Amino acid sequence: MTNHDANPGPDCRGAEAARAAVGFRPSDGAGWTPAAAVERLAGERATGALRGPAGTVYLVDGLVAHAESDRAPDLATLLTACGRLAPETWREAVHRFGPHARVGEALVEQGRLTRGELELCHLGALYDAACFLLDAPDNALAAPPRWTFAPGVRHWLGPVAAVGAHRLRREAERRQRLLDRIWPSAQFDTAPLCRSAAPPAVTAPGRHARRLRPPTRRQCDLLDHADGRRTPAELARLLGRSAFATTADVRRLAAAGLLAGSDDGGGAGSDAGVAVGAPGTDRVPAPRAPGGLHRRVPGAALAALTGGRRGPDPATAPPTTPIRTPRC
Numbered sequence: 444m445t446n447h448d449a450n451p452g453p454d455c456r457g458a459e460a461a462r463a464a465v466g467f468r469p470s471d472g473a474g475w476t477p478a479a480a481v482e483r484l485a486g487e488r489a490t491g492a493l494r495g496p497a498g499t500v501y502l503v504d505g506l507v508a509h510a511e512s513d514r515a516p517d518l519a520t521l522l523t524a525c526g527r528l529a530p531e532t533w534r535e536a537v538h539r540f541g542p543h544a545r546v547g548e549a550l551v552e553q554g555r556l557t558r559g560e561l562e563l564c565h566l567g568a569l570y571d572a573a574c575f576l577l578d579a580p581d582n583a584l585a586a587p588p589r590w591t592f593a594p595g596v597r598h599w600l601g602p603v604a605a606v607g608a609h610r611l612r613r614e615a616e617r618r619q620r621l622l623d624r625i626w627p628s629a630q631f632d633t634a635p636l637c638r639s640a641a642p643p644a645v646t647a648p649g650r651h652a653r654r655l656r657p658p659t660r661r662q663c664d665l666l667d668h669a670d671g672r673r674t675p676a677e678l679a680r681l682l683g684r685s686a687f688a689t690t691a692d693v694r695r696l697a698a699a700g701l702l703a704g705s706d707d708g709g710g711a712g713s714d715a716g717v718a719v720g721a722p723g724t725d726r727v728p729a730p731r732a733p734g735g736l737h738r739r740v741p742g743a744a745l746a747a748l749t750g751g752r753r754g755p756d757p758a759t760a761p762p763t764t765p766i767r768t769p770r771c
Contacts, residue, residue, distance in 0.1 A: 482608040485506070499511050507573075509603075516568070522556075544597050544600070566604050566606070573611050573614065574619065630704065631694070637670065658701065
């Protein structure tokens with residue numbers, strides 16, 4: 444269930460809501476990003492909703508009070524999927540108190556949640572959405588997305604916790620750096636996922652060889668639900684988990700050759716799925732930043748330097764032993 448399932452309206456409007464929305468485009472200035480737009484509005488102590496193709500950021504007096512992204516589970520999903528709130532309880536609260544923008548306060552007053560639980564979960568959902576919402580797409584200048592700011596608009600959840608724009612940007616950038624350290628490619632971040640058809644094996648000798656760690660329980664859950672149709676965002680909602688943590692696990696599993704992308708939505712046994720580093724393939728995803736080294740794929744650094752060749756000729760390379768990957 445998402446916020447929209449029980450949303451009495453897109454937002455609660457203040458006195459300034461009738462004013463025309465202000466448009467933002469990357470062409471407004473060099474280095475334009477959604478994060479820069481949020482900081483600009485924060486500097487003006489603005490109240491309203493900054494809407495774009497990826498989601499919405501809500502500000503109150505220059506502080507970020509809420510954020511929603513299509514790629515991250517919302518507060519309702521996090522609270523109901525873990526069983527902390529029944530879906531009926533959430534829907535009733537939104538129906539009764541949403542028009543007054545005090546859903547969060549009502550849940551605390553009724554004893555459904557403690558103040559600490561609500562704030563912790565709300566901030567987790569806010570940072571989770573911002574991680575993907577504030578990350579400007581690589582083709583932003585080639586196809587400028589349209590962002591608009593509606594003054595006076597407030598989210599129907601009501602006041603819970605708010606963070607500064609600079610702090611939000613730093614946290615979003617920190618999470619993106621962590622993802623890039625795991626695997627510097629967003630190839631599988633938005634693709635339907637399935638299990639790799641072939642077990643991973645060591646394909647490069649010497650220092651390029653590596654051992655695979657057994658998947659954790661969380662990662663096994665992802666593998667069990669990777670049916671070739673669900674994206675990481677859909678898996679996060681299904682399992683009631685952070686989108687950032689899910690994406691991190693997806694990158695680890697993909698780098699280990701345990702997950703594949705399903706281009707045509709085929710099942711786990713589909714030939715369309717191609718695993719990163721899978722034996723018999725030369726497909727090495729490009730890193731996010733130009734000139735960066737490929738990581739987590741045996742021989743990937745050599746492939747970047749030798750025009751696609753994985754390493755020494757197998758006929759002259761020292762023998763390597765395939766690694767057995769434990770089944771979840």
